[in-house]
Amino acid sequence: MAAHKLLLLPGDGIGPEVMAEVKRVIDFMNDRGFAQFAIEEALVGGCCYDAYGVAITEDTMANAKAADVILFGAVGGPKWDGVPYDQRPEAGLLRLRKELGLFANIRPAVCYPALADSSSLKREVVEGLDIIILRELTGGVYFGEPKTITDLGNGQKRAVDTQVYDTYEIERIARVGFELARKRRNKVTSTEKRNVMKTGVLWNEVVAQVHRREFPDVQLEHQLADACGMQLVRWPKQFDVIVCDNLFGDMLSDVAAMLTGSLGMLPSASLGEVDPKTAKNRALFEPVHGSAPDIAGKGVANPIAMIASFGMALRYSLGMGREADLVDQAIAAALAKGLRTADIKSDGTTVIGTAEMGTTIIGEMERLAT
Ligand code: IPM
Ligand code: MN
Numbered sequence: 417m418a419a420h421k422l423l424l425l426p427g428d429g430i431g432p433e434v435m436a437e438v439k440r441v442i443d444f445m446n447d448r449g450f451a452q453f454a455i456e457e458a459l460v461g462g463c464c465y466d467a468y469g470v471a472i473t474e475d476t477m478a479n480a481k482a483a484d485v486i487l488f489g490a491v492g493g494p495k496w497d498g499v500p501y502d503q504r505p506e507a508g509l510l511r512l513r514k515e516l517g518l519f520a521n522i523r524p525a526v527c528y529p530a531l532a533d534s535s536s537l538k539r540e541v542v543e544g545l546d547i548i549i550l551r552e553l554t555g556g557v558y559f560g561e562p563k564t565i566t567d568l569g570n571g572q573k574r575a576v577d578t579q580v581y582d583t584y585e586i587e588r589i590a591r592v593g594f595e596l597a598r599k600r601r602n603k604v605t606s607t608e609k610r611n612v613m614k615t616g617v618l619w620n621e622v623v624a625q626v627h628r629r630e631f632p633d634v635q636l637e638h639q640l641a642d643a644c645g646m647q648l649v650r651w652p653k654q655f656d657v658i659v660c661d662n663l664f665g666d667m668l669s670d671v672a673a674m675l676t677g678s679l680g681m682l683p684s685a686s687l688g689e690v691d692p693k694t695a696k697n698r699a700l701f702e703p704v705h706g707s708a709p710d711i712a713g714k715g716v717a718n719p720i721a722m723i724a725s726f727g728m729a730l731r732y733s734l735g736m737g738r739e740a741d742l743v744d745q746a747i748a749a750a751l752a753k754g755l756r757t758a759d760i761k762s763d764g765t766t767v768i769g770t771a772e773m774g775t776t777i778i779g780e781m782e783r784l785a786t
Contacts, residue, residue, distance in 0.1 A: 418452070419452040419453065419454040420451060420452065420453050420454065420484045420485065420734055421454050421456070421482065421483045421484045421485070422442070422453050422454065422455050422456070422483065422484065422485050422486075422487060422729075423456050423457075423458065423476075423479050423480055423483035423485070423486045423487070424438075424439070424455055424456065424457040424458075424487050425457075425458055425459075425460040425476070425480075425486060425487065425488045425489065426457070426489040427460050427461040427462075427463065427488065427489040427490050427491040427505075427508075427707065428461045428462045428463055428489075428490060428491050428492055428493050428496075428505060428707045428709075428712075429490055429491075429492070429493050429706070429707025429708050429709045429712040430489075430490060430705075430707060430708045430711060430712045430717035430770075431461075431489025431490040431491065431707055432489065433712070433713070433715065433717050433719070433770050434489060434490075434703065434717055434718075434719040434721070434722035434723075434770065435487065435489045435722060436770075436771075436774070437719035437722065437723060437770060437771065437773070437774030437777075438487060438719070438722050438723055438725075438726045439455070440774050440775075440778060441723055441726060441743070441774070441777070441778060441781070442455065442726070444778050444781065444782070445739070448782075448785070450736075450739055451734070451736065451739070456479060456483070458473070458475070458476040458479060459473075459476070460472050460476065460488070460491060460505075460508040460509070460512075461490075461491025461492060461496075461505035461506075461508050461509070461707075462491060462492060462493055462495060462496040462499075462505040464476075464508060465496060465499055465503055465505065469503065470503055470508075471491075471503050471504065471505055471506075471507040471508030471511070472507075472508035472511055472512065477511070477512075477515065480512055480516060480700075481515075481516065481698070484696075484699075484733065484734065485699055485700075485701065485729045485733050485734065486512070486516075486698075486699065486700040486701070487700075487701050487702070487722075487725065487726060487729065488509065488512070488700055488701065488702035489702070489703070489707075489722065490702070490703065490705065490706050490707035490708070491505035491506060491508060491509055491706075491707055492504075492505040492506055492706060492707050492709075493505070493707050493709035493712070494709060495709075505707075509702075510558065510559075512700060513553050513554055513686060513700070514554050514559060516688055516698045516700065517554060517688040517689060517698065518553055518554065518686035518687060518688050518698060518699070518700055519552060519553055519554040519555070519585065519588060519589060519687075519688065519689070520550065520552075520553065520588075520589060520592045520686065520687045520688075521550070521551040521552070521553040521665065521684060521685070521686045521687075522548055522550055522592075522596070522684060522685045522686075522687070522728070522732070523548065523549040523550070523551060523665075523669040523672065523673075523682065523684045523704055524546070524547070524548050524549075524682070524683070524684075525545060525546075525547050525548070525549065525652075525669075525672035525673060525675055525676050525682060526545065526546050526676060526681075527542045527543060527544065527545040527546075527675065527676045527677065528676070528677075528681070528747070528748055528751050529543065529544070529748075529752075530748070530751035530752050530754075531676065531677040531678075531681070531751060531760055532677075533762045534677030534678060534760045534761075534762050535674070535675055535676065535677045536674065537649065537675060541651065541652065541653075541675075542652065542675050542676065542677075544653070545652055545653055545675060545676065547652060547653075547655045547656060547657070547658065547672065548596060548600070548656070548657045548658070549658050549660065549665060549668055549669040549672050550589065550592060550593045550596065550657055550658065550659045550660070550665070551660055551661075551662060551664075551665025551666065551668075551669060552581075552585065552586075552589045552659075552660070552661050552662050552665060553662060553665075553686055554585075554662075555580070555581055555582075555585045555661070555662060556579055556580070556581060556615070556661045556662035556663055557577050557578065557579040557662065557663050558662045558663065559662075560577065560578030560579055560580040561578055561580075562576050562578055563576065563577055563578060564576050579613065579615050579661075579663075580615065581615045581618060581619060581661065583618070583622055586618065586619050586622040586623060586626075587622055587626055588689065589659060590604075590606070590622065590623045590626040590627070590659060591626060591630070591631075592687075593606075593657050593659040594626070594627065594630070594631035594634045596657050597634050597635075597656055597657045598631075598633075598634060600656050600657065601656040602633070602634050602635055602656070603634070603635040603636075603637070603655070603656035603657065604623075604627075604634055604635070604636050604637075604656070604657050604658075604659055605636075605637050605638070605639055605644065605655055605656075605657070605658045605659070606619070606620065606623040606636065606637070606638050606639075606659045606660075607638075607639050607640065607641040607644040607658060607659065607660045607664055607668070608620055608638075608640070608641060608660075608661065608664070609640055609641050609642070609664075610638075610640070611640060615661070619661065620638055623636070623638075623659065624636070624638075641660065641664040641668070644658065644660075644664075644668060645667070645668060645671055648668065648671050648672060648675065649671065649675070652672070652675050658672075669682075669684075669704055670704070673704050673705075677760050678718065678759040678760045679704060679705040679706075679721070679759075680703075680705055680717070680718030680720060680721055680757065680759045680760065681718070681720050681721055681724070681760070682703065682704040682705065682721050682724075683701065683702075683703055683704070683721050683722075683724035683725035683727065683728050684701065684702055684703070684704050684725065684728070685699060685700075685701050685725070685728045685729070685732050685733075686699065686700045686701070686702070687699050687732065687733075697733075699729065699732060699733040701725040701726065701728050701729045701732075701733075702725055703721030703722045703724075703725055704721060705718075705721055715769045715770050715771060716757065716758050716769055716770060717757065717770050718757035718758075718759050718760065718770070718773065719757075719770050719773055719774050719777075720747055720757075720773065720777075723743065723747065723774070723777060724743065724744065724747060726743065727740045727743035727744055727747075728740070730743065742781055742784055742785060743777075743781065745780070745784055746777045746778075746780035746781040746784060747777055747780075749780040749783075749784065750773065750776040750777050750780055753776070754766055755768050755772075755773065755776055756768070757769070757770065757773055
C-alpha cells in the first residue's frame with residue numbers, strides 16, 4: 417500500500433490543539449491498518465512569521481505542492497496585528513489557495529440531530545439541515561488588482577479593492593456546483609448582486625449558460641446575495657447547493673455555519689482542477705472556524721470541525737468514502753452520548769475538553785469498525 421502524503425499546517429491559536437486530535441485519528445488509522453499515512457508538519461501564519469519573518473516559507477510551499485492532502489488548522493491573532501500587510505498570518509493561507517489553484521471551496525453545513533438545540537434558531541428551522549455553500553476561492557475582490565491605499569495629499573486617503581471575474585472562473589465553479597447537486601438533491605442556488613455589480617451581471621449570465629448547455633437536469637435558481645443571507649436564517653432547508661463568489665461565500669458560510677449550532681462544527685474542502693494526466697487534484701482541508709485566540713491553549717476548543725475536515729480529505733481526495741463515513745458516524749455517536757465541548761453545550765449534556773472529545777471520537781471509530 418503506497419503511503420498517502422499528508423502535510424499538516426496547524427497554524428496559530430487553537431489550530432495546534434485541534435490538529436493534535438487529528439494526528440491521533442491518523443495514528444489510530446495507521447495502527448489499525450486502515451491506510452498508510454505519512455505525515456509532515458510545518459509552520460504557517462503568525463508562528464511562521466515569528467520564526468522566519470514570512471507567513472509561509474518557500475520550502476512549505478514546495479511541500480504543499482507535492483503533498484496528496486494538506487490539512488490546515490487556523491491562522492491569526494491580535495499578537496500579529498502590527499506585522500506588515502503582506503506577511504500578516506492570513507497571507508500564508510491566501511498564498512496557498514492562489515498558488516495551488518484551489519478555486520472550489522466546499523463548505524457543508526450539516527446540523528447533527530443532537531445539536532439542533534444549540535442553534536440560535538428554532539429546532540424546526542435547523543433540524544436535519546444539510547446544505548453546501550460552494551465558495552469561489554481564488555478570484556474576486558480577494559485577489560483583484562489594483563488593491564491599494566493612496567494618500568491623496570489633502571489629509572484624505574483612498575482605498576481601492578477590485579472585484580473581478582472572468583468567464584472561465586465562473587464556469588468552473590458553476591460546474592462543481594451542478595456536479596455536487598446531482599449527487600444530492602439536485603438543486604443549485606446561484607447568488608450575486610447583479611442589481612449593483614457588473615461581476616454580478618456576468619456571474620448570473622455565465623451560470624445560466626453552463627446550466628442550459630451542460631446541466632439542464634439540475635434545478636437552478638438565482639438569488640441576490642443579500643436576500644440569500646436573509647433566506648438562510650429564515651428557512652435554510654430550501655437550499656441544497658449555494659454557489660457564490662469569494663466574498664459573499666465568506667460571509668454566507670459563516671452564517672450557514674452558525675445555523676448548525678457552532679462554528680466549531682464545520683469542515684471545508686478547497687479543491688483545485690483535476691489534472692487530466694494524473695486524474696488527481698490539489699486539495700486543502702480546513703475548519704471554517706478561525707484561530708479563536710481567546711480560548712487558545714486552554715484545552716477547551718472543539719476539535720470536531722478539524723476532524724471532520726480530515727474526513728472530507730478521506731472522501732474527496734483519497735477515495736476512502738467508507739473510512740470518511742466512519743469518521744462522520746463516530747462524531748455523531750460522540751454527540752449522541754451527550755458529550756459536548758463548551759461551544760456546543762446545552763442543558764443535560766456533559767462538557768468535556770478538546771482531548772477528551774478526540775478520545776471519544778476515536779473510541780467510537782474503534783467500536784463502529786469492529
Ligand atoms: C475563511 C477565513 C479567511 C477568508 C481568512 C482567514 C483569510 O475567514 O477561510 O473563511 O477570509 O477567506
Ligand atoms: Mn471566513
